[in-house]
Amino acid sequence: MSDGATVTKDSTDIYDVERYRRDFPILSKPMNGKPLVFLDSAASAQKPRQVIDAMRYVYENEYANVHRGAYALSADTTTAYEGARTKVRDFLNAAHSREIIFTKNATESINLVANTFGRDSLKAGDEIIISTMEHHSNIVPWQMLRDQMGLVLKAVPITDDGEFMMAEYEKMLSSKTKLVAITHTSNALGTVTPAAEIVEKAHAVGAKVLLDGSQAVVHMPVDVQALDADFYVFTGHKLYGPSGVGVLYGKETLLDAMPPFMGGGEMIAQVTLEKSTWAALPNKFEAGTPMIAQAIGLGAAVDYVTEIGMDRIRAHEQDLLTYATQRLSAVEGLKILGTAPVKAAVISFTLGDIHPHDISSIIDRAGVACRAGHHCAQLVMDRFGVVGTTRASFGLYNTRAEADALAEALETAREFFG
Amino acid sequence: MLDELRELYQEVILDHGKNPRNFRDVEDATSQAHGSNPLCGDQLVVYVKVGDDDIIQDVSFVGKGCAISMASASMMTELVRGKTIDGANHMFDHVHHMCTGEGEDVDVTEFGEDADRIGVLSGVREFPVRVKCATLAWHTLKAAMEGKEEASSEA
């Protein structure tokens, strides 16, 4: 795989993909007797040794509950847990660590906002705007809230290329719009949305904005202050971290004004039988014992990608995207869904009328792991009139040779169903 | 690699997958059921017309799905037509056992020549994620015969 290394902006600075691959133990394990070609990082990314070791270290050396014991061990755990929060703060360039709330995943982060901000500051007739490109986790919570509160839910359509239709969005915005919840990068199409512009236009009518960064933070540097996002969510397991931890960033003034999500330990200041008062941020939103080792693992993942550099990861993946797009386009009958000019390294495609599951079974035998189906984005599938697609998504450890392996496996699929 | 795939995608399956038989509705169906595989979104409807003598006079399906699920549905309609409800249920048990390894082993001698045709589906055993594709139509048929409107391959 000598062509795996690509040259980044600084031409002396070689992106040594083989070195990074060695950090991921699973990548050297065979799959169906073939080297594993893992092209499903958009569903969940593999974990580097640094993350696995950090979690093991917690359990072997510094594990106790956080924010509770007055003994040294608990203090060590608390320091590591809060250290992870600081790392996430730096990663997103949030103004304060207390604006970073640890949740279970992106889904929980969105539900938290729906159930606190949504319930507290919206009223019947108010409007929420999403897009047809959203993952189900950024659709269903708003539908539920709409049905409970009598809200109106609108969805910005997308173009044939899978681009966010700004003009349609502008038409939908009005003084009734109270919240705009849009993906920063589409998991089904790879489209990177013009998030800063979306935020600016929403703010102009007084609406708040939640950006779903689950697929964005893994592919590019993100600065929540530059975006001026009110809420920004992502999930740990797609960022090379463990499952079981997600992040909600919220502007301090908003989080402060919001009621708690869940009640319990950790989130209170005082409890009497008559009433309780809430802890300060971020604890107000972290009821109960949190996902301690997972948060620390996420901190290690953030360190890992930061050390490589998100801009270098982006450059490497953009090279793969261009290369793989060319390679796949040459496969007869292959049609790529999602051809927006600004895209992350995600390629969704159909191949003739071969069902995605049949494609997946065939390429799986060649060791190539791709996701097949609707990718939790049925509105996108409906938009393009397909039941599902096959999706190849690339991460920091993928190579051009792996794009070749995919293209070759797809030729086999064509032969079979030809 | 290709050998295992040929086990799964035998010629008969590819043929039925591409040109499904009895791909239509039955206007005077005595019952019908809708089946879906929530994993992939595949959907189908199975129609059956059962006579007073409990014999399946007509059976058909419509829907969308992968080659395995389309072929399984298509072959099923050919296999169970003319059978009694009991006979069709036995065939269901056999298919289920053959694909999943669960439930009772069925004595295939009662199926005569059909046994080999059903056996074509056994390739899915090597592809655990595809078992539901092969059994969806059968679950849906069973639901229809039991007067239920919905079947899921989770069943």
Ligand SMILES: Cc1ncc(COP(=O)(O)O)c(C=O)c1O
């Ligand atoms: C864009 C997007 N949003 C949200 C999610 C939900 O992430 P999780 O299931 O970890 O909550 C995903 C993951 O599939 C996603 O791709």
